[in-house]
Amino acid sequence: MKYLILLVVFSFLNVNAQSNEEKIFTDEIAAYGLQFKMPPGYKSTKVKKNPNLQYSFAIVNADQTMEVRYSIFPLAKMVAEYEKSKSDPNVVMVNPNNLYTSTMVTNGLNMTGGKKMVDIVDFPKEAVRKEFNADYGGVALVEFDCEFGKGYKIGQFVLLHKDNVADVLITFMSNDQSTHSDLMDIAFHALTF
Numbered sequence: 001m002k003y004l005i006l007l008v009v010f011s012f013l014n015v016n017a018q019s020n021e022e023k024i025f026t027d028e029i030a031a032y033g034l035q036f037k038m039p040p041g042y043k044s045t046k047v048k049k050n051p052n053l054q055y056s057f058a059i060v061n062a063d064q065t066m067e068v069r070y071s072i073f074p075l076a077k078m079v080a081e082y083e084k085s086k087s088d089p090n091v092v093m094v095n096p097n098n099l100y101t102s103t104m105v106t107n108g109l110n111m112t113g114g115k116k117m118v119d120i121v122d123f124p125k126e127a128v129r130k131e132f133n134a135d136y137g138g139v140a141l142v143e144f145d146c147e148f149g150k151g152y153k154i155g156q157f158v159l160l161h162k163d164n165v166a167d168v169l170i171t172f173m174s175n176d177q178s179t180h181s182d183l184m185d186i187a188f189h190a191l192t193f
Contacts, residue, residue: 042068044059058070066184120139
């Protein structure tokens, strides 16, 4: 009986901690106009520290065949520095709104252990605006060879960019190429601007 009570208490604390992580994440992303809706059959899971790609929130489906990790890169500070640099002839800066492709390529190289460049497929602009309220969207497939991907064979990056606001990198992770797309589809629109 004592063990049953401990199990119930632990389960309650675990569920409470997971819902707290989701609340912290939704509060964090609200500052960037992002909204998150937990997809059916998913729950939050622990964020794992790694040297390849930092992320602030992750979810996993019930049978743990798909994990989704969310990385948010705010742009407001860089945009302000860029605007300021335009008045100084000694400073040359790239517009932060043009860095999203390099973000995706760099992270793709990190995921493959530097062994393979990613092929980015752009989403149609109108679809990205309608479905995500973003200014750009693209996708790239990777085979993991890094600590970030430990436990998974394949990953698919979806990058969403909103001018002057943020870049969002969503990593869909699984082990089975034949079911990857179907699993990915369930959580595909969970995060939008």
